[in-house]
Amino acid sequence: MAQFHCLTFLTDYGLEDAFVAVCHAVARQIAPELHITDITHLVPLGDIRRGAVVLAQAVPYFPPAVHVAVVDPGVGTARRGVAVEAGGALFVGPDNGLLSVAVAAAGGAARAVSLTNRALWRDTTAATFHGRDIFMPVAARLAAGLPLDEAGDPVEVASLVTLPRPEYRVTGDGADVEVVTVDGFGNAQLSLPGAEAPRAGLIPGASVTLAGDGVAITVPFVTTFGEVAAGEALCYRDSGDWVAIAVAGGDAARLLSLRPGMRISLTVT
Amino acid sequence: MAQFHCLTFLTDYGLEDAFVAVCHAVARQIAPELHITDITHLVPLGDIRRGAVVLAQAVPYFPPAVHVAVVDPGVGTARRGVAVEAGGALFVGPDNGLLSVAVAAAGGAARAVSLTNRALWRDTTAATFHGRDIFMPVAARLAAGLPLDEAGDPVEVASLVTLPRPEYRVTGDGADVEVVTVDGFGNAQLSLPGAEAPRAGLIPGASVTLAGDGVAITVPFVTTFGEVAAGEALCYRDSGDWVAIAVAGGDAARLLSLRPGMRISLTVT
């Protein structure tokens, strides 16, 4: 496989320690010309679903790259480390579902290997820091042109762990959806693709009643936050083109008690 | 205009999401050799004044660059996107005053365009993410050498939105000033330039009484924090050479109830 010039990095390592910098250093010792872009390192500790969604949101904007993601509560246990080829890119990380949303969005896994080639790892490998000792050194070598099948044993792509796909159903007068994720501003992305919004009656000017566990509010469907007053809730197609709920200048998740995984009925009136 | 090798980026996007990384990716797909320096992405959400001041604090230390700033509560509404030439640099962002403090500090706007050339935007443009879809792709092309006047229609520089300039007045025994901004440590920068301090009697060794809404305290005017005990308040010329208020090892804004925009009388005794 050809070289990749770009590597992305997403973790739950936080920004208070040297963990992220150490991983950069390990990668650049192997591939000095590699450009590393940090996606985020503030995924809540161990929140695989949140990490998976943020990775999937970012990947489409990058050229073909090696995407390293590490949210890995099972580090050091029997879970596999994998490298997955999908849509011309490579995804490297634990096989716990973290990569699965981005891989699916990239067209699905074409090939995958379990990272069993210890010759590519750091000489000493800590049981709690595979990001530094396995994922990053293997990813840097893949970026530098190492063929995927030299990273380890092939695995059936059907055996890769995948997160359950958030569901939605367009109904006669709206849609039944799930909250997929909440961003740093408290905006709640729903499982309804923007392209499906018109079929559900969600068009600019519509009113939408949200009903769910502890939630009952009617909000306008708008194009921009500027169309409502500060502090007012709204429904819109977000920048990734998913239907989403926000509060202008406020935190919708907190104000409306929206949580990832929660089911909501949208009724257009 | 010649190429710029450096692009800076300042927003209120936060660090928990992929927003910043996606903007980097968009820029680097257009200008792969471009060096991007993040100034900060922790401007409080929608706080145009704070963003404007931090941008102005940073710009003088950069070589000629394209400075992209996005604190944009009106995204998607009628407010213009602009590119402004000032002091040999280019400033790209919403025309809401965010760029105005840095532009003024750079010698004022020489030329400006409204970013109306849609051929430079991303193919699909979200109403809520002009950073990704308009500002960054246009800025990357300007950095790569696109002439400013190809980015859109010329606008009168006098028509650009500017923030009110913080005022100060040197009095017989001190100065009347405003709090301009509060940094991450709680240090409060005032509207009095350091070069004016001696004329106001603010010289090392002086005592200064601060009087304002709920504030009444006398503090020493010093050169370094080390001259006072931990927890003690002080007045000094800060690293940008503005007169400022701090508490050694503490948060002056919180401890002394200092807020941006607040008026304070300084009396030297």
Added chain:
Amino acid sequence: MAQFHCLTFLTDYGLEDAFVAVCHAVARQIAPELHITDITHLVPLGDIRRGAVVLAQAVPYFPPAVHVAVVDPGVGTARRGVAVEAGGALFVGPDNGLLSVAVAAAGGAARAVSLTNRALWRDTTAATFHGRDIFMPVAARLAAGLPLDEAGDPVEVASLVTLPRPEYRVTGDGADVEVVTVDGFGNAQLSLPGAEAPRAGLIPGASVTLAGDGVAITVPFVTTFGEVAAGEALCYRDSGDWVAIAVAGGDAARLLSLRPGMRISLTVT
């Protein structure tokens, strides 16, 4: 001395202001090809010991580099600024102990200079921002090949300020140790090297009783967090190969009241 291609940067400047970006800009104006890796800028304000430990944790993973660290409550007072050569790398910062743990880990100081050559500083030097005005411009010139002895007057390496070395003692049935530092997750690194753990009886399968000021708990000694239930405390060899205390999915320092400097007796049962 040959050129360095890599400069690392660690401070307590935070991420809300332009301080870090301004230092990057200053360095790159002097050495445009220099690659700068930020280690962290979230060292608690003025916490020299925490900064020293994080720097020492990071350095071993980098190629020979110029390491700039600024946690400097005495900025502008009589404390020296220094550049220290150790283990083929250069360390630049205040002479307050911040560099000492990394320098010792790199084999000890071979040479050192006080940064007295004002020709290398920025033209105007703020008393409160030596990172921008002294440390970064000098470090960038050293990275670009300036001989160390041109940065200032030589100083005796024995005169450099060093932090007290955390102590440990292997006892008949365990070890007496100190808490060295607490990372962003609340994991507490102890002063006992991993290589000494077996001699203290700390081997997988052992039970360890921790006793200290307000602490009394028995935890398993394990290899990975996955071996205990969520919320359970554990003792292990961490990724830097120090013995450490953690809580699976939780904050050990908070839950067990562990603080840096605290003495703990480990008894294996």
